[in-house]
Amino acid sequence: MQDFGSAFGLAFELIVGFDTDLLAIVGLSLRVTFAALLISCLIGLPIGAALAVSSFPGRGALVVTFNTMMGLPPVVVGLLAYMMLSNAGPLGVLKLLYTPGAMVIAQTILVTPIVVALSRQMIEDLNKEYAEQFRSLVVPFPTAMAALLWDARFALATVALAGFGRAIAEVGAVMIVGGNINHVTRVMTTAIALETSKGDLALALALGIILLIIAMAVNAAVQGINAKARRNAYA
Amino acid sequence: MHDAAALREVLPRAVPRRAISNVGHHTLSVRNLSFAIDGHKILKNISFDLPGDELTVLMGPNGAGKSVLLRLLHGLIAPSNGTILWNGEPIDRSIRKIQAMVFQKPVLLRRSVLSNLRFVMGLRGLAKSRSELQPILKRLHLEALADRPARLLSGGEQQRLALARALALKPKILFLDEPCANLDPASVQLIEDTIKQEKVQGTKIILVTHDILQARRLAEQLVFLHRGEVAEITPADIFFDAPTSKEARAYLDGRILI
């Protein structure tokens, strides 16, 4: 297929050419994903930490639920979010459908279970080490949670990256609630889907390559900062 | 019963059994204490009183239940049976707050040395400025390491920090679970000196150790555990000269006890 070769050339041209439409799409992708990730972390990390250090009836079921929800199909999440945000839905008055806000909400639903499930696992591991010492020191529950979150921060950066990967790459949810409206809700993945449906496979692949490069840059940046900070904190 | 006999023998040196008559001193009273996991009995019906002003060393062969006893006394785990009273009060959160424990393997937060101290000071609402914490670090020769990541310290430095952290809480009882295992001699010396000073200042110290020489250097009173029971409780000088139980004799002679 000659599409492969032309895709790389096209990707290169789009990047060097500073295509303004492309920049807007990339910008919106990053904005939506980072906003969703931030909210997911604000919600998910405390829940993950609380699940990690507490024991109550039903905890096991809750853990299984969150682990399962990591595999939520984006299109189902999109559909649920659409039904909530639709004018005919309960949250229609918010007028969020077909706006970036709706995309943030859908991605938050997608990413929060990942943050909860993975952070729960990592904090549980750390808590195995800290629990006895904390009990000895009589550390109150919220303080223990905060301390575990802070001390697990480097591992949790990886959790955030997993969430970032899921959010930036998904198309099913943002397509439905965003509508892929040009200059309003078009992001990288919906643009790729659009170009594919236009049969412009080379352009679609070029956009995919750019998406990959962006994801790689974000991962590398986090990794780099993380490694440096980790060196300064502990081995 | 065997350990009841041992108990009677010990007590002459101890404060009166009922500490009520002596308000200035504290007593750790253990009555009919048992602990079992999955039907496996680790401690069997132990009773004793420890006076609040002596440095008690817990000895015994591996698996005798020393660490479990220490954790029970600190309230980290709940007994299957029996009671533990400090000055007549059961061990709960508030009692645990006036106790502190140093574990064989120090558990330090992934932060700087100073932040590790600050964390515990914050728990008790104590002063935590650098200048106020500096003397605590200095006491264990850690002042130059204040800003180093705690987890990058050597084993001896880490254990000194764990001790500094415990002492920063100004505990009435300090539990030490083999604190000097595998440490460098200088750290061992420093930790032992600090423990002695702390004892002089009125802190009740209960130390688990395998090191007979360390026990000789520090102990005022010996509790010898064997197979989940108290084989004997004796003043240190008697214990090391002429232990009353055959188990302790065998242990001190270097014979392997099972």
Place this chain on the structure above:
Amino acid sequence: MLRKTAFSLAFIAAAALHWTIAPASAEERFIVVQSTTSTANSGLLDAILPKFKDKTGIDVRVVAVGTGQAIKNATNGDGDVLFVHAKSAEEKFVADGWGVKRRDVMYNDFVIVGPKGDPAGIKGMDEATEALKKIAEAGAPFASRGDDSGTHKKELSLWKAADVDVAHASGDWYRETGSGMGATLNTAAGMGAYALTDRATWISFKNKSELAILAEGDDRLFNQYGVILVNPEKHAAVKADEGNAFIDWLTGPEGQQAIADYKLEGQQLFFPNADKATN
């Protein structure tokens, strides 16, 4: 201290949400048009909407989905204007009270595309039903939208007229992709299947591969587009003034001229016929 932390976290979350939403809500007047992939993917809307915006200042946000889904979304009130191509479904939409009035906008036609090798031998046929019959007889693969879109509805009506029971052949030579026109054409290109497509999508489609137009020109392949204002009495959120402005422009001389002017690869894709509207 905990309360302070909770407060600042909530503030960060609110700021994050505001930061993403703000550009959307701060923008000027706009309407949402539920439309089909053929109008959007062919580039028509990208070409004509800026002219409308220049004149009125109203931004038109197009959600391009299949006609079936577009009608469903409009029924939910998630749009101000419906701009699709399935006349009977559109008339039902109006009759059920969801839309105010249907107006013709433009037309083009459907074509039957297939592999150049043409295993069913339909090349050059101008009777759509005869061509489909031959495909069915040959058992040659046919890629159907299968998604309740305007094109899919048209295709089903043609099979019915040809007296072929495709439901029976489903999964055999009759392959329902359940996706958009482009995706279905990609599938057809991949498996060397026949497919029914609107001419606009076909001309703008870039992955033609071994596919070519094999049958066209049947009156039954006529493809009419209509526009409807979503009924504000059903959904108070509908922007009736802006929506009507758009409909009036689209069916008026300027909009019609803009549609006629849009060409791709030298070919006119849509033919305005609003003045011929009867209802």
